[in-house]
Amino acid sequence: MLEYGQRTKPLPRGTGHHVLRRIIPLFGPYRWAMLGAGLFIAVNGLTVSAMPLFTKYVLDVAIPTKNFPLAAYIMLGFVAAMAARVVTWYIAQSSLLYIRERIIYQLRCSVFAHLQELCLRFHHRYNAGYLYDRTLGNASVAVGTFLSLLFNTLVLYSCQIVFAVLICLRLHAGMTAYVLGISAGYVFINRYYGGRIRELTMAFNKQTNEFAGQIIDLLRGVKTIKAFAMEQRVVNEFDTQLWPLQLRSLDVNKVTMRLGLSTESLGFFIQASIVVVGAYLAIPGHIKLGTMVAFISYQQMIIGMISALASVAGAYGAAQAGLEQMYEVIDEHPTVVDKPGAAMPPTVQGEIAFTEVRFSYDGSPVLNGISLQVPAGQSVALVGPSGGGKTTLTNLLIRFYDPDHGTITLDGRNIRELPLRAYRGLFGVVLQDPFLFNDTILNNLLAVKPEATEEELRAALERAQAWEFVVGLKGGWHFKVGEGGGQLSGGQRQRIALARCFLTNPRIMVLDEATSALDTQSERLVQQALQEIMQDRTVFVIAHRLSTVRNVDRILVVQQGRIVQDGSYETLCQTPGLFRDLHLASLQAGVEETVGTES
Secondary structure: OOOOOOOOOOOOOOOOOOHHHHHHHHHHHHHHHHHHHHHHHHHHHHHHHHHHHHHHHHHHHHOOOOOHHHHHHHHHHHHHHHHHHHHHHHHHHHHHHHHHHHHHHHHHHHHHHHHHHOOHHHHHHOOHHHHHHHHOOHHHHHHHHHHHHHHHHHHHHHHHHHHHHHHHHHHOHHHHHHHHHHHOHHHHHHHHHHHHHHHHHHHHHHHHHHHHHHHHHHHHOHHHHHHOOOHHHHHHHHHHHHHHHHHHHHHHHHHHHHHHHHHHHHHHHHHHHHHHHHHHHHOOOOOOHHHHHHHHHHHHHHHHHHHHHHHHHHHHHHHHHHHHHHHHHHOOOOOOOOOOOOOOOOOOOOOEEEEEEEEEEOOEEEEEEEEEEEOOOOEEEEEOOOOOOHHHHHHHHHOOOOOOEEEEEEOOEEHHHOOHHHHHOOEEEEOOOOOOOOOEHHHHHHOOOOOOOHHHHHHHHHHOOOHHHHHOOOOHHHOEOOHHHOOOOHHHHHHHHHHHHHHHOOOEEEEEOOOOOOOHHHHHHHHHHHHHHOOOOEEEEEOOEHHHHOOOOEEEEEEOOEEEEEEOHHHHHHOOOHHHHHHHHHHHOOOOOEOOOOO
16 A cells, blocks of 8 residues: 555556556555456446336336235336446545556555656756646546546446447347447547647647646746836736637647547437337337337447447547646656666765866757865855856756766765755755745754754754744744744845754755845844855855955856856955956945845
8 A cells, every 4th residue: 555655666668659658657555456346347337238128128028917915026127237336436536546546546645746856957947836737746647537437437437338239239139239230420529629628728738737837937036027017017927828728728629529529410210219229119019119118228238338438539538638748757767867876975074076167058068077075174266257257157066967078076075976855965065045844844844854852953043143033923843834934034034044054964054145134233243154154165155245255265267167266255355357357346335245246
């Protein structure tokens, strides 16, 4: 049994687009439950198919012989069959619902785990709303729809049709052959409309996913929208983009409606023809009245079930479109992966080396032959103009991406030969705009170190100058920070992020202007804490302010993907070059702060 939180096996992969073939392996663990449910469904189909026979025997046997006790016994049999139908239906549906929910759970867990494995290059290509709809949202609903159609419609109605056809053949083979021949029209109608529905649904789902992503962006940017008085323009854009989506939905519903009308019209024609043929045979006495009534009931049953199966084409087309979109994500392969046999060394000193590292985003070069040696325990500041490659350099170091050319080593070992999770566990990262989960402050801290004690948590908050404001919040560290930490100020979010970094006690630190959102007093205190924790650690600081770079061991000036200057703060201030120009410009402006802009 798959319990909550249990890791699931990877989803089946393949190049085929037939979603049924790809989903079937997921049913393996439930084959016995499915077999049992299938047997109960078969019994249920048999009881339903037997219902018209009770009417036949009352009309053809009990009434002509005026045998009321026989009629009563027949009706008792009818009640027993109804009871059997209810019981078998309940047992079968309970089993199938359990299987369906377990498979949806397994799919969602597997897809979400797969999304975590995919590299940042993939996640930057799609927004969060788009990915959610394609995987955990509409696609998961499509899985539920698909399984419901498979079990509750196809299996059940197929059994009922088989039993009904066998009984009809016993009643009158000629009429049965006639009706089945006419019913072949359903096949043509389903093939024609089913493919069209699938095409329209795939286009509709794609457009919906893109629209959902845009809505999420607008909701996240509500502060910017209000600040620039953009409300009306945003509403107009929403209306403009929503209307084509509604028209696409209308197209899908129109085709689905035509499918239903076509199958219903064919059903009416078949029923009318059966009544005419039945009357033609019953009047001269070739068949009895009860047999004719039973036969008409069976044909109505068969037609009804065929109509229901026909409607499966539209629903299946929609479900298949959602599943195919989900499998498009599943078929994406992570580009940053562990090499076979990857293992961490017994000890890590923290010496970092870049050798002729080149990297590009979608063909646009960002780093052009970076070579760099950082001894263990050294603090390095990266400064320079926007777009120079500072952030990219640290992204490669953390191995969010792999370089296109060249190598990065840790203590002399290529980082590609180290297990990814263990390697990233060496880092403490604080970004200029830190991300906090929509949870409590406590859980945001425990996210990086679940085993942390209360004393460790408090010490980390105190070192980040966060303890005082945390205890002042309603609920203390049980205060929920809101989406992205929106219930906290920028400085408060920054201090929580710093506390999170302090808590992990990292061997290598990456700080992207980690104190930029703090007031002067808090910055001074946090800088003291940073200087303490930076001792004997390898540190990379993406710096935009002089207060950040004064106390580092070394400054690297990065411009156009190359290191153009390398030295201490005092040395670079006295050496002609970009750093000195930036330094003098800030002094002339009377603000000894900015040494570069964010890249």
